[in-house]
Amino acid sequence: MTHGAWPTEGLSFGGDYNPEQWPREIWREDVALMREAGVNLVTLGVFSWGLVEIDDGRFDWEWFDEIVELLHENGIGIDLATPTAAPPSWLLAKHPELLPVDADGHRQAPGGRLGWCPSSPVFRRYAERIADALGERYGKHPAVRMWHVSNELGGGNGRCYCDESAAAFRSWLERKYGGLDELNAAWGTSFWGHRYTDFEQIMPPRGSTAAHSPALQLDFERFSSDELLEHFRAERSVLARHTDRPITTNLMVNTGDVVDYPRWARELPIVANDHYVIGADPHREQELAFADDRMRGIARDRGPWMMMEHSTSAVAWQPVNRAKAPRELLRNSLVHVARGADAAMFFQWRASAAGAEQFHSAMVPHAGRDSKVFREVVELGSALRRLAEVQGSTVERAKVAVLWDTEADWALRRGLKPRRSMSYSDEPRRWHRAFWRRNILVDVVPPWADLDAYDLVVVPTLFLVSDEDAARIAAAAERGATVVVGYLSGIVDPDDRVRLGGYPGAFRELLGVSSEEFFPLMTDEQVELDTGWRVREWSELLTTTDAEVVAGYANGPLSGSPAISRRHTGNGSAWYVSAGLEEDGVAALLDRLIEGTGVAPVLPAAEGVEVVRRVGDAASWLFVVNHGSEDEELTVTGHELLTDEPVDGRLVVPAGEVRVIRE
Ligand code: GLA
Numbered sequence: 001m002t003h004g005a006w007p008t009e010g011l012s013f014g015g016d017y018n019p020e021q022w023p024r025e026i027w028r029e030d031v032a033l034m035r036e037a038g039v040n041l042v043t044l045g046v047f048s049w050g051l052v053e054i055d056d057g058r059f060d061w062e063w064f065d066e067i068v069e070l071l072h073e074n075g076i077g078i079d080l081a082t083p084t085a086a087p088p089s090w091l092l093a094k095h096p097e098l099l100p101v102d103a104d105g106h107r108q109a110p111g112g113r114l115g116w117c118p119s120s121p122v123f124r125r126y127a128e129r130i131a132d133a134l135g136e137r138y139g140k141h142p143a144v145r146m147w148h149v150s151n152e153l154g155g156g157n158g159r160c161y162c163d164e165s166a167a168a169f170r171s172w173l174e175r176k177y178g179g180l181d182e183l184n185a186a187w188g189t190s191f192w193g194h195r196y197t198d199f200e201q202i203m204p205p206r207g208s209t210a211a212h213s214p215a216l217q218l219d220f221e222r223f224s225s226d227e228l229l230e231h232f233r234a235e236r237s238v239l240a241r242h243t244d245r246p247i248t249t250n251l252m253v254n255t256g257d258v259v260d261y262p263r264w265a266r267e268l269p270i271v272a273n274d275h276y277v278i279g280a281d282p283h284r285e286q287e288l289a290f291a292d293d294r295m296r297g298i299a300r301d302r303g304p305w306m307m308m309e310h311s312t313s314a315v316a317w318q319p320v321n322r323a324k325a326p327r328e329l330l331r332n333s334l335v336h337v338a339r340g341a342d343a344a345m346f347f348q349w350r351a352s353a354a355g356a357e358q359f360h361s362a363m364v365p366h367a368g369r370d371s372k373v374f375r376e377v378v379e380l381g382s383a384l385r386r387l388a389e390v391q392g393s394t395v396e397r398a399k400v401a402v403l404w405d406t407e408a409d410w411a412l413r414r415g416l417k418p419r420r421s422m423s424y425s426d427e428p429r430r431w432h433r434a435f436w437r438r439n440i441l442v443d444v445v446p447p448w449a450d451l452d453a454y455d456l457v458v459v460p461t462l463f464l465v466s467d468e469d470a471a472r473i474a475a476a477a478e479r480g481a482t483v484v485v486g487y488l489s490g491i492v493d494p495d496d497r498v499r500l501g502g503y504p505g506a507f508r509e510l511l512g513v514s515s516e517e518f519f520p521l522m523t524d525e526q527v528e529l530d531t532g533w534r535v536r537e538w539s540e541l542l543t544t545t546d547a548e549v550v551a552g553y554a555n556g557p558l559s560g561s562p563a564i565s566r567r568h569t570g571n572g573s574a575w576y577v578s579a580g581l582e583e584d585g586v587a588a589l590l591d592r593l594i595e596g597t598g599v600a601p602v603l604p605a606a607e608g609v610e611v612v613r614r615v616g617d618a619a620s621w622l623f624v625v626n627h628g629s630e631d632e633e634l635t636v637t638g639h640e641l642l643t644d645e646p647v648d649g650r651l652v653v654p655a656g657e658v659r660v661i662r663e
Helices: 026-038 062-072 089-094 121-138 161-175 181-188 214-242 261-265 286-297 328-338 372-386 407-412 426-437 465-478 505-509 583-594
Strands: 012-017 041-044 054-056 077-081 143-147 272-274 306-309 343-348 400-403 442-445 458-459 482-488 514-520 526-528 534-535 541-546 548-551 562-569 573-579 611-613 620-626 631-642 645-653 658-662
Touching: 012 026, 012 306, 012 372, 012 526, 041 062, 041 143, 041 343, 062 077, 062 121, 077 121, 121 214, 161 181, 161 214, 181 214, 214 261, 214 407, 261 286, 261 407, 272 534, 286 328, 286 372, 286 426, 286 442, 306 328, 306 426, 328 343, 328 372, 328 620, 328 658, 400 426, 426 442, 426 583, 458 465, 465 482, 465 505, 465 562, 465 573, 482 505, 505 562, 505 573, 514 562, 534 583, 541 562, 611 631, 620 645, 645 658
Parallel strands: 012 041, 012 343, 041 077, 077 143, 272 306, 306 343, 400 442, 400 458, 458 482, 482 573
Antiparallel strands: 514 541, 526 534, 548 562, 562 573, 611 620, 620 658, 631 645, 631 658
């Protein structure tokens, strides 16, 4: 069941390799250390544009040829990156107009990266030329196993407000709406008398003392994502003339989307992610699992995806750059593998001595080979080789889906809202955490995903939803699933217009409720339900029209009125959670939701012990990751791959360690 296009035999292991920062002697040491660690894939060239195209149209291939050959001779595969994330200094000096402009009209200065406007035709020409030159030179090289377009598109140039972007935005709007009447109607421009009489009057949401129309803002997000996707496509089609290897780009899927990753993923043969743990996140282990469950939810057929970048220890861009504790690197990497990654790749191979990211950890740290980090890197390499047989398998089918949509995120984040300090990811993550704590596997999927296989579908803050997606969610309940809709779902349609007649408009009928007024709670305000569950942030004045009340308010302004409801429909049920439950309430509710369904933990284990199963044609593997400080004993039979020992019914997973059992 090996994935045909997978770039390596077994799992991929390696990272960004930037030899241009080092003299030749270090290159030889690099490949020797890579072999020691078992590295089989490196991302090459990702920031080397200015060193390959040394002046407009003048190329220096010598060093690049040499490193490609050196890697090839040592059996190390190459993920060849087009270097368009970092335009050369000569290009920016020649064409300063391609630097992006922010909402207040400031043009970015040269010296950073991703400093280009996605709508600049000049930049596009230069980017296509370097991609073409690379493709022509290395497209058939046997060491090149895959292609990597640019780097984290949108990270730095996600939104550009320059005149060129404004013109491109107008063309995008003309294509979308056809005419101004349609646009005026969709955006509701009668408000403040903003009706446009000429496309030329439309501007990106540039700096303004008053709020912009939310519909304009939402379309600008969509446009910006589409422009970057167009850029990806343009480079991809140039490369495709030279190679039949997979061409992808690295996404940044964690808890907020710069571009529309679920929609982008449909274009990628291998979906790849960059994930960095946020040191200050009190739930960082769960966040890692959440991002992985999102990746699986957008990967083709839920198949293998690529962990393209993570860190061996500290990053360089957080307020405090927390180092990873001993063994944390192994746990983090193997959680990614457990949750469907067939790769553990890092930024970067060797820690830089100079440059913006000189204090970012790497596979070879400043301290060199004799270090905690390099020892763990070598150990990880050996673990991945022992796990080679899992490559191409998939994670066991989850019975629970938590829905996530980037457009709903954008719509909730942009414009004036009843409660402004809300982050779209809070509720999906709160729900996910309740399942994660119980080792119940969840797929985090877009609302257009096939919901047929799920027994439980959670719809948290799906602020924007189309009629079609709302109908499919309702159909899941009819078919027999338990559907749980959370507050602030189904409020607006894809034009960002409020669905009238009572909230949550798109789901009112399914849920048998109607909510006539939002009662957002003030910061620090808390009320209680008659079940004892605490509520923060959100409440609403709810009436049940065709549903039973599961819980009501015990105090506060809505005392006595319903907060949580349930309606039986078809073979399933539809619950509405109109209140912002604290974690304990979500957990208690979850117990009720899964009662009598087939939803169960992969294996019962103590909190902090993560258990995930991957399934192949001939075998299945149980990954057990002990994040805790106590050894954990589990009932399992099979063969443990990391220690290469049989397991006869009883498995002890020492504190902080990982075990993988072929069942
Ligand atoms: C991103 C980039 C890398 C590097 C890391 C640092 O993932 O792609 O080039 O900057 O962040 O964490």
